[in-house]
Amino acid sequence: MALLENQVDIWLVKPHHISCPNQLAYFRQQLSEQERAKVDKQYNQEGRHSALVTRALVRNVLSKYHSTIAPSDWRFGKGFNGKPFISNPNVTxxxxxxxxxxxxxxxxxxxxxxxxxxxxxxxxxxxxxxxxxxxxxxxxxxxxxxxxxxxxxxxxxxxxxxxxxxxxxxxxxxxxxxxxxxxxxxxxxxxxxxxxxxxxxxxxxxxxxxxxxxxxxxxxxxxxxxxxxxxxxxxxxxxxxxxxxx
CATH class of the missing domain: 3.90.470.20 (4'-phosphopantetheinyl transferase domain)
Known part of the structure; x- marks a missing residue:
């Protein structure tokens, strides 16, 4: 997908609309070990489900704009006060x-x-x-x-x-x-x-x-x-x- 300099795209999903076990298993494979650990630490099943879909959404949406980067290949860092950013090289x-x-x-x-x-x-x-x-x-x-x-x-x-x-x-x-x-x-x-x-x-x-x-x-x-x-x-x-x- 093309993204112009003066454009912002907002992607929305209701997590309960994603319930297929195979889809959820595929999403889980895309996450880093650290992300999977955070998902597993959620208090209940609803929280774990929402956390999994949230992290997978980020990866899959970003790959729409960089098709050469698979969802599992995205890398992230955090700023001084915790704001996440993309750490893959040559990504704007x-x-x-x-x-x-x-x-x-x-x-x-x-x-x-x-x-x-x-x-x-x-x-x-x-x-x-x-x-x-x-x-x-x-x-x-x-x-x-x-x-x-x-x-x-x-x-x-x-x-x-x-x-x-x-x-x-x-x-x-x-x-x-x-x-x-x-x-x-x-x-x-x-x-x-x-x-x-x-x-x-x-x-x-x-x-x-x-x-x-x-x-x-x-x-x-x-x-x-x-x-x-x-x-x-x-x-x-x-x-x-x-x-x-x-």
Missing amino acids: LDFNLSHAQGLIAIAVSHQLELGIDVEYIKRKANTYKLAPRYFSPYENEALAQLPYQQQAIDFFNFWTLKESYIKACGDGLAIPLDHFWFKIKSFDDIELGFSELRNDSPTQWQSFLFEPTLEHKMALTVRANRTAPLTINQFNFIEDNLITQL
């Missing part, structure tokens, strides 16, 4: 991964730093406790002005966006979540702002929100000039077809 792909109950997502780009986050929104979240602790004053004020039911929805919008930004930076929770904020005008018109404690430029980032299922929110943040055109594709991994395009 960047990727990021997220999974929540019932859904796995991987975003792939050509040398664009990016972060993706998926959240299961049917779980109970005490927005009254979490938002004041982690959100900026602007975000808390925006939530407080909404009806109660809408607060829960926008809480996950803000949360996934924040997670996607810190994942794109590669610093994780080393970045205080109240040092930056998002202003959501629409799912593809989102402004990023920073407090004086965060040395970053909002013009160098683009963020997007998605509803891949009725039970999930998903956010993507890409280090790209705010005025630069980006093409965002969503693919169904099992059916290998394009779902949506921005």
Whole structure:
């Protein structure tokens, strides 16, 4: 598959849709010994299944863009704060991964730093406790002005966006979540702002929100000039077809 410089592809899969024993055995063969050990350490069968599909998804998706590299031949490293990267030589792909109950997502780009986050929104979240602790004053004020039911929805919008930004930076929770904020005008018109404690430029980032299922929110943040055109594709991994395009 071709991947343009201004393009991000998002691949989605529901892990329970992959249940064929032969397919799962084939996926397991593709993993490194370290990955297989991590899969086996999961608490229960559901966790082991999801972990196996997650790791195999990364390898098989990347091979779609480098057909000369078999899924089992991909090599990975981790940055200072744990962000994974591809360590195969002469590969210019960047990727990021997220999974929540019932859904796995991987975003792939050509040398664009990016972060993706998926959240299961049917779980109970005490927005009254979490938002004041982690959100900026602007975000808390925006939530407080909404009806109660809408607060829960926008809480996950803000949360996934924040997670996607810190994942794109590669610093994780080393970045205080109240040092930056998002202003959501629409799912593809989102402004990023920073407090004086965060040395970053909002013009160098683009963020997007998605509803891949009725039970999930998903956010993507890409280090790209705010005025630069980006093409965002969503693919169904099992059916290998394009779902949506921005």
